[in-house]
Amino acid sequence: MAVDTATAAGAGASRRAIEHHYDVGREFYRLWLDARMVYSCALWTGDLDDDLEGAQLAKLAWHATAARADGVARALDIGCGWGAMLRYLVEERGVGHVTGLTLSADQASSGPISERAEVRLEDWRDHQPAHPYDAVVSIGAFEHFARDDLPRAERRQVYRAFFERCAGWLVEGGRLSLQTIAYEDFDRATSAASPFFTEEIFPESGLPQLSDIVEAAERWFRVVGFRNDPTHYEQTLLLWQQRLESGRARAVELAGPAVYRRYLRYLRLSRVMFQRRVCTLYRLVLERRPVPPLPSRGNP
């Protein structure tokens, strides 16, 4: 399928595809995520121990600091999940007003977070804020923006559109803290992603490579921070798997045996992919360049 622009329908995960994964039921996810319901790789500042709660909080703190969100007037979370980061920014970092975007109806209706928070059931492609943001975060959503089977040039076009939008929403010098899974030791030319992931677990989604991200962002952003944390995702997936296994009876009651088995398989296989470094986990801190941006380098 040819995609002219990143706004074209079909470039990335649709609402239907997102709801296939995220609207299995909040109570099902509550069984195996941490108490804040953070659904992305945690961050350990010391040993990779079994304290998932602490490691998820450390991850929220890392991104808030990286985006320089302390006490700012307005912040945006692109792909806000069940709102853990929004809550954290308002309650712990004194942000005046936070906006979260999600494509999941279940997440968007997960209840009021704060008078200073707004959750919108909205694609980033359609977001048109009335005022600029001082800080932007996006954690574990980038993986949904471009389908796995898009040719490289079209994938990069989608990512470029994303970074252009983010830069347009940010004040000058403002930062975007971005976390995403990416392919590492994986050759797209000779290998194909498993249909189990691209069809049953994350339909209409796909992973970037580091070069995709950097090439797509560089016109608008300086890279001012970078972490590569595959072992942190191995540990997060192990802890999620153990929690799901210990809640087996309730999980089956809530979602049925087929969903339980599918999620267990997904968590196990994902961990193997991180262990083998097929995948890795990047955290990038991007700072908006002053306008006008660099000219396009003319890459496809």
Ligand SMILES: C[S@@+](CC[C@H](N)C(=O)[O-])C[C@H]1O[C@@H](n2cnc3c(N)ncnc32)[C@H](O)[C@@H]1O
């Ligand atoms: C893995 S969850 C991560 C949630 C949250 N950031 C966290 O760490 O708990 C991915 C999120 O990205 C959202 N998402 C995916 N594609 C999106 C899009 N095009 N526009 C807005 N949100 C999107 C999903 O709805 C979901 O909330």
